[in-house]
Amino acid sequence: MSKIWLFIDRRLNLSPLLREMADHRIPDHANPLKKASAFMYCFGGISFLILLLQLLTGMFLMLYYVPSPDHAYASVSYIKNEVAFGALTQNLHRVGASAAVVMVFLHMLRVYFTKSYKNPRELNWIAGVLLLLVVLGFGFTGYLLPWDQKAYWATTVGVNIIETVPWLGGFIADMLRGGDEVGALTLTRFFVIHVMFLPALLLCLLAAHFFMVRRQGISHPL
Numbered sequence: 001m002s003k004i005w006l007f008i009d010r011r012l013n014l015s016p017l018l019r020e021m022a023d024h025r026i027p028d029h030a031n032p033l034k035k036a037s038a039f040m041y042c043f044g045g046i047s048f049l050i051l052l053l054q055l056l057t058g059m060f061l062m063l064y065y066v067p068s069p070d071h072a073y074a075s076v077s078y079i080k081n082e083v084a085f086g087a088l089t090q091n092l093h094r095v096g097a098s099a100a101v102v103m104v105f106l107h108m109l110r111v112y113f114t115k116s117y118k119n120p121r122e123l124n125w126i127a128g129v130l131l132l133l134v135v136l137g138f139g140f141t142g143y144l145l146p147w148d149q150k151a152y153w154a155t156t157v158g159v160n161i162i163e164t165v166p167w168l169g170g171f172i173a174d175m176l177r178g179g180d181e182v183g184a185l186t187l188t189r190f191f192v193i194h195v196m197f198l199p200a201l202l203l204c205l206l207a208a209h210f211f212m213v214r215r216q217g218i219s220h221p222l
């Protein structure tokens, strides 16, 4: 053990906490090293890794992105054409968004077909559904940010669809758009939702999701 770690551990006694977090046996039916079909049990972990990559690439994109109608499009082209590794970062973030949706969906299918949503894991299924909505929300709000024609019209159509939801639809659409049409306020709102509200929600939901997975253990095979 390094001297620095010993110094910290003697003062904060972190080892028991780390041992509690890391020392647990993965059952054979969920361990791909023991059983090939167990790769399905990795979909949740892979989703998590992709989301971490999204967080990291997103933070680097934010260094250059400007969320205003005058500069958004130009700042994205600047990232793609001028910034060192900008095209790589932007592409990773763009492809990662689709990969996250696909992986989370595959993870949900695994949970569904192994009937892992049943008692006592109902609450974790509900947390999962909320996580899926958050991941879709990231995709929807992120799509507007390049502020090109495709982004503008996709958001116009998307918000119009939300508007058709009975009772609350009109209110939610107005809140998202910040007016009657997609415009400057919409861009600011989508940006803030994308980089502040949704990440905060994601972290809280992931903490609850992982806490429940550790508390209840992985479900048994059928």
Ligand code: HEM
Residues within 6 Å of the ligand: 040, 041, 042, 043, 044, 045, 047, 048, 051, 104, 107, 108, 110, 111, 116, 117, 121, 124, 125, 126, 127, 128, 129, 131, 132, 135, 209, 213, 217, 218, 219
């Ligand atoms: C951000 C998206 C998500 C992440 C990062 C995530 C991550 C994980 C991880 C790492 C596990 C441990 C077992 C495994 O990997 O299969 C797990 C278990 C579980 N997840 Fe997710 N999950 C997400 C979304 C969802 C969704 C959309 C659902 C369902 C609607 C869901 C429901 C569950 C349930 C019920 C378990 C317990 C499964 C069992 O005990 O076999 N999760 N999740």
